[in-house]
Amino acid sequence: MSRTRPSRIRRHTPLGRRGRSAAIAGAATLALALTACSGGSGSGSADMGADKNAKISVNLQGDKAKPGQPVKVTLAEDGKLADVTVTDNKGGKLAGKISGDGKSWTSDRAASPGTKYTVEAKDDQSRTAKQEFTTEAAGQVNKVTLAPGNKTTVGVAQPLSIVFDNPVKNKKDVEKHLKVTTSNGTEGSWGWIKDYSGKDRVDWRPKEYWKPGTDVKLAADLNGVNSGDGGGWFVRDYDTEFTIGKNQSVKVNLESKHLTLLQDGKEIKSVAMSAGTPGGEKASWGGVNVLMAKEGTIRMNSETVGLGDSYDKMVDYSMRLTWSGMYAHAAPWNASYFGNTNHSSGCVGMSDADAKWLYDTVQVGDPFVTEGSGHKGNADVGNGYGEWNLSWDQWQAKSALKGNTE
Template sequence: MGNVTRGWAMITALVMVTPLALAGCGGSGDKPEFVGASTQPTASPTPPAEPVVLAITPEAGAAKQPVSTEIGTTITGGKITDVTLTTEGVKVAGSLREDSSSWVPANPLKYGKKYDATVTATGTTGQVETKTTSFTTMTKPGSQIGSGLYLFDDKVYGVAMPVVVEFSPGIPKKDRAAVQRRMFVDTVPAQPGVWHWVDNGTQAYYRAPEYWQPETKLTVRIALEGIPLSNGRYGNVDRKATTKIGNRFEMKVDNATKQMTVFENGNLVRTMPVSLGKKATPSSSGTMVVMEKKESTVFDTSDDPNPANRYVTDIDFAQRLTWGGEYIHAAPWSVAQQGRTNVSHGCVNLSTPNARWLFEKTKTGDPVTVKGTERKLEDGNGWTAWNLTWAEFIKGSALPVPDALAAGNAPAGPTPSTGATPGA
């Protein structure tokens, strides 16, 4: 078992209601039933168009606004058709959220700058309503919260790779909904998902009901710079990544047989003997993902409180599964036990040839499922998003989850109520 330092890595249903044809009952004969009654239909008056009512925020003249400020919009009788934000005559890029509740700048605003916003709404018959406002942003705060995104541009990840965001210190519960609304994920093809917060608020994971489809494009923006928190801190930086999901590559380890079966795009491609953690230091049972890969490294457990677990060992083809130090790796010293008995300190031991072959095939984010050991995987000990059922996972969202998405039958499109991309 190694101890390696951690790195920072929307349905509107258009229902067309057809008026029912009303059948009239008439009297017999050639004359109307009521003599003198008009037989000509009376035209119904055209109802007046609903007036456009528009309100925007921030309030005109507002000062010391966070650089995470959005242009809030409330509209009845029409829809938002244009938002323009400028500073010193320069136009700021941005887009509306899917529900038109606000317009989100594409990048953090600048500290200590004046901004002018114009919002235009158009009614159902073409009437136009325009509102303007201006505000000034705050100076850069001294107290910030650190954050990290475990995705990098242009890298290919496995089908089980959750979007993982880390916070230091953790986000207080009362702030998580506001933070989650600023964490945007867009997938092509569309596979809406949900955010899940680990209990202490130091990590949040985003995933869909099922593994990502191979070749999915993921575009992520963790737009936290300047967002105010209740503990007096502010988000430190926006983090972005555009990346891709590769082929479906899965590893399954069964303690009963001491074998690892490897599947590529659903096909069994290899079976390999393993040795897992002995009873004193059992391997974790659950669904994990490859978090990190190192062709060679050193496992140093000199600070373990149990002297029997202290060692310094050179390791080849190491693939991290947990923060606690469980890996898949080459273990030439346990080849005789592989497939027969468990002798490791919690890791999945392979022969060097098997470990090398596996290392050359895997990607960060490939799923690894271990079953039948004496210990269950602890939530948050690694990227444990897939160790929960979908029903369990969505309970960790700080925002309401749409019914269709909660049922695992999400519409094809972004779901901003769960923190997805606004009009990407």
């Protein structure tokens, strides 16, 4: 859109115009300056000096505008809006739509805190206007941690997980701004839970395990969303994408004391192991636990998980299954129990060779399914990725939009 250069046009303001303009500015209305059409390279025509104005108003104004609401531009007299552009000082742009009658334009998203915006409008008579406003800064900012990592390949049980730094009271509003797209239209749902850390968390789980090869993308358009009392504002968007790898799972049989890897439902290999000692806190967690991370060689100290001074040692091929400390790993010190007795402090231990094989084969996001008697029940849903221990109806009920979550 071209503008007439000020050096080529002389504008004449009738008597009293300055006072009238001040009144208009005070009422948050804008004068749309008539765009001149110049014939030839000489000075502008007489019509170009005429005072012919249109008026628009913007709902947000000044240097302390309230964030969290859409920007609305309204044409205050005859004519229709032809184009409206709202840009921010960070290089972003608010998309929006002109109403059916052409009288107003509303942004699709809300204005973000602590941001300067420039509004430029054009009507159907080629008249233009420009206005700026700045929103109040956020008193408190909320941030998120996403899992899995961006552009990673994960197993069929891996949920999309978002942990919030601060509490989220406005769960419905936040969930509305979270969009998951998949390459094959996978059905799934968000569910709000309390993370093991005590923080608010929302996961997106498919109805059934993912299909291998599925591409998954998250667009968390949270910039300008208020998470509620005690949580603060989001001041940026987030996105991530990942791909589903091989269809494989691990079965931990507490009766046979063997661990079995399956790919596409077929048994690949079974190895002897020893799981948690039944009958107390040292028992293993049952149900479905998802491989969260392959941590390699780590120090395991029983005092950090509430088991006193039971152990303190370096452990190889460590594969985390819960936040509370259940792992599958090498446990050569327990070799006499492999295949015959569950006698560990809750983890699934095996020989160095078998642990190395499993560590090299499994993917983060693979389900580990613990079956048989002697476990201590299912871990809390936030103690790792425990959503697969809930029915589909139970999981959907945890959505702020589908269920009863406040």
